[in-house]
Amino acid sequence: xxxxxxxxxxxxxxxxxxxxxxxxxxxxxxxxxxxxxxxxxxxxxxxxxxxxxxxxxxxxxxxxxxxxxxxxxxxxxxxxxxxxxxxxxxxxxxxxxxxxxxxxxxxxxxxxxxxxxxxxxxxxxxxxxxxxxxxxxxxxxxxxxxxxxxxxxxxxxxxxxxxxxxxxxxxxxxxxxxxxxxxxxxxxxxxxxxxxxxxxxxxxxxxxxxxxxxxxxxxxxxxxxxxxxxxxxxxxxxxxxxxxxxxxxxxxxxxxxxxxxxxxxxxxxxxxxxxxxxxxxxxxxxxxxxxxxxxxxxxxxxxxxxxxxxxxxxxxxxxxxxxxxxxxxxxxxxxxxxxxx
Numbered sequence: 346x347x348x349x350x351x352x353x354x355x356x357x358x359x360x361x362x363x364x365x366x367x368x369x370x371x372x373x374x375x376x377x378x379x380x381x382x383x384x385x386x387x388x389x390x391x392x393x394x395x396x397x398x399x400x401x402x403x404x405x406x407x408x409x410x411x412x413x414x415x416x417x418x419x420x421x422x423x424x425x426x427x428x429x430x431x432x433x434x435x436x437x438x439x440x441x442x443x444x445x446x447x448x449x450x451x452x453x454x455x456x457x458x459x460x461x462x463x464x465x466x467x468x469x470x471x472x473x474x475x476x477x478x479x480x481x482x483x484x485x486x487x488x489x490x491x492x493x494x495x496x497x498x499x500x501x502x503x504x505x506x507x508x509x510x511x512x513x514x515x516x517x518x519x520x521x522x523x524x525x526x527x528x529x530x531x532x533x534x535x536x537x538x539x540x541x542x543x544x545x546x547x548x549x550x551x552x553x554x555x556x557x558x559x560x561x562x563x564x565x566x567x568x569x570x571x572x573x574x575x576x577x578x579x580x581x582x583x584x585x586x587x588x589x590x591x592x593x594x595x596x597x598x599x600x601x602x603x604x605x606x607x608x609x610x611x612x613x614x615x616x617x618x619x620x621x622x623x624x625x626x627x628x629x630x631x632x633x634x635x636x637x638x639x640x641x642x643x644x645x646x647x648x649x650x651x652x653x654x655x656x657x658x659x660x661x662x663x664x665x666x667x668x669x670x671x672x673x674x675x676x677x678x679x680x681x682x683x684x685x686x
Contacts, residue, residue, distance in 0.1 A: 379419035383412055383442040390439035395453065397435040401425075404433065404453075414446040423447060429454040436522050437461045460520035465534065467516040467641035468568045472605075474514060474639075478527070491527035498535045500542070503557050505634070512561040512636025513538050541642060549649030553585055558635065560648050565636035568644040569598035572665035577647035579669055583656050585648075592657070594626035602637035660684065 391413050395404055401424065405417035414420050424430055429450060436458030440449045465474055471492060478488045492510055501513065510531070515538040521530060542557075550560030563584060571577050587594055595618075603622025618627035623634050656669040658676035662683035670676045 376419050376422060379416035380423060380446045381415065382445055383415045385443050387412075388441055388443040390441050393438045393440050395433065395435050395438065399435065401430050401433065408440070408446075408449070413440045413442055413449060416446075420446045420450060424450050424454070434458065458522065460522050463519045463521045463530065465514060465516045465519065465639065467644075468565075468638045469514075469516060470602075470638050471509065471511050471514065478530075488527040488530070491531045494528055494531065496532060496535050498539055500539060500557060501535070505558065508558070508635045510535070512558075512565050512639055514639045515541055516639055516641050542645065546642075546645055546649055549646075553648060553651075554589075555648070559632055560645065561640065562632050562634075562636045564640040564644040564648050565638045566594070566596050566599060566633075567647055568640035569602075569638050570596060570661075571644075571667060572661060573667065574643045576659075576661075576667040577644055578650060578652040579654060579656065579667065580659055581647040582651035582654050583659050583669065585651055586655065586657060588631065590657075591630060593630050594632070596626045599633050599637055600625040600627055603633070 391411050393408065393411060393413065395407075401421055402417070405414075405420045408414045408420060409417040423446060424433070427450075432454040434453065434456030436456060437460060438453060438457070439459050440452060464477070469477075475488045475492075498513075501510075504513075514531070514534040517534075517537055519530060519533055519537075542561075547557050547560070550557060553560070555563065563581070566584065567577050567580050571580050584594055584596075597617060600617040600620060600622070603624030604617055604620045606624065607620070607622055609620060618625065621628065623629060624637065626633060654669065656671055658670045658673065658679075659667050660676065660679045660683060661667045668679045668683060670679060
């Protein structure tokens with residue numbers, strides 16, 4: 346009887362061992378299958394952002410949710426078994442569902458990142474830049490606070506008290522990673538301004554009787570007024586002549602900017618001239634307190650080298666062509682002709 350029991354236990358032990366082997370083999374097969382490409386028919390890369398300090402489980406879930414890998418479980422097991430957990434690099438990646446989870450894990454562990462382009466268009470306001478930041482992985486909600494930070498650039502000391510960074514955030518394309526902070530992005534824009542706005546440009550402003558801040562302010566008005574860069578020197582000449590004669594600039598774009606700063610919405614061309622704002626150049630002579638956008642080099646150079654004309658008025662037609670005149674009567678005729686079409 347005892348011999349039968351021993352034989353039974355041996356069979357049970359053997360069966361258990363076989364079962365364990367089968368479970369291990371089945372688990373390994375399932376594991377390997379789940380490391381295969383999520384979809385070989387989709388070779389196009391998928392944008393994946395990994396933030397600094399992000400946990401492995403969260404990364405695996407994100408990759409599975411974005412259908413880059415089949416299984417977050419298999420991915421997590423692989424990077425754990427191969428010692429990759431602490432090697433994962435934060436960054437912006439382009440990973441393909443047609444690649445295996447092993448390939449994608451190695452790309453992340455090696456930090457093969459693709460930085461994201463952040464565009465600041467010519468003529469963008471601070472508000473527009475902040476809106477664009479919200480659409481990127483940059484912590485857009487923190488950017489307004491960064492706009493009020495202190496920065497070491499020497500040219501900022503030439504701004505009047507209370508002036509913002511409007512006008513000094515140089516329009517360009519900036520590469521950012523998930524680790525990029527709003528402060529770092531603003532600093533990059535300011536550094537770029539310091540490189541692009543050369544001493545020659547500053548001297549050119551001075552030759553027109555303008556400080557750096559005034560020159561950037563006028564350039565921002567020209568940038569906002571003109572659709573065709575070829576017309577910018579002519580518009581610069583009109584405004585410079587008006588300033589020298591003590592005439593109001595009467596620029597609608599400055600009045601609109603002032604209305605926006607006051608939080609007024611629905612302001613139209615018909616009533617914007619009545620908005621009581623220091624930026625309203627229909628009510629106040631001279632330049633407004635500061636820039637109304639962030640101008641590009643073409644608008645700045647237009648201030649430095651304006652056209653050699655004696656015009657006092659201009660109007661842009663609906664096609665974007667600018668028409669210049671010397672008398673108010675001629676200007677009114679242009680307005681009637683080109684804006685009533």
